[in-house]
Amino acid sequence: MKLKFQFTLAFMLSVLSLICFSGIAILISGSKIVAFDNYIISFIQGVESPGLTVIMKCFTFIGSTPSVTVISLFSLFFLYKVLKHRTELILFISIIVGSPILNELLKLIFHRARPDFHRLIEINGYSFPSGHAMSAFAVYGVLSFLLWRHIPTRWGRTLLIVISITMILAIGISRIYLGVHYPSDVIGGYFASGCWLAIAIWFYQRYQEKKFEQKRPTQSKK
Template structure:
């Protein structure tokens, strides 16, 4: 019963995230979210100080492809060598590899130019959806899902959830602060990654639920 509930919840979350991304994409295409984007950028960038810029550069660095790759390799090592969780390892690989591929496809579809206001770092490529936001949500989201299953006390789970949400939020905020993304890029990145992550978890839970039934059928046939 618990597995079926989690299975259904993951499916519903994927649908909600897909709907949220679709709405955001439509607003971006129709240029109905421009005022919101500029208002948020003004608020965030008005807080600029050398100290805060250093903090934001740190968070944007840990959301970079290189940092995510290093973290992913470390997690893969722990799952394979230490915990021996082969099926969870496969889920992690699929989720982490699929996210940047999905981001690339979406950027090629929308071709949204980056904001050209007050940019603190140099960067190229398209803006929508944010690759940093997708990477952060995917990696820390799947890490939270995997660790949650092995942490049984409320304090540990609360700390895990708070840490993941904080890091994901700060990575997204850093991209707005540094002037390389619109807020709607960040939102869309979270929604797209949320849909991909929840869909992957849904399929994983469905597969795990089917395993005992498949094994039972094979034994009966033999």
């Protein structure tokens, strides 16, 4: 019953994320989100300071490919050696590898130019959706899903969710603060990655459900 609920929830979240991403993509294509982007950019960059810039650059580095690679390798080692769950490794690798591939495909489809005002760092490539936002959501989203069941206490699970949400939001906001992404790029990245994460979990839960159903006849015979 629990597996069926998780299976249904993952499917519903994937559909919801896809709808939300599609809505943002339509608004961007019709240039109907410019006022929103400008307002959020003005608000976030309005609190600029030397110290905050250093912090934001640190979060951007944490969300970069080299950092994500290190975090992923450490997580794979932990899942394999400590938790002894090999099936979870396949889910983790699929999400982490699939996220940047999906990001590049989407960027090639939408061809959105990056903001060209008040950049604190220089970067090339298209803007929508944000690769950092997608990677952050994918990494901390899948880690939350995989580690949740192994944490017995409520405060431990709460801490896991708080840390994950904080990292996801901080990495996304850092891209807006540094002037290399529009807010809609970041939000779109969250929804795109959320859709991919939910679809991957859907297949994983489907596999777990089939595995459970195969074991059940054997257990009933005993």
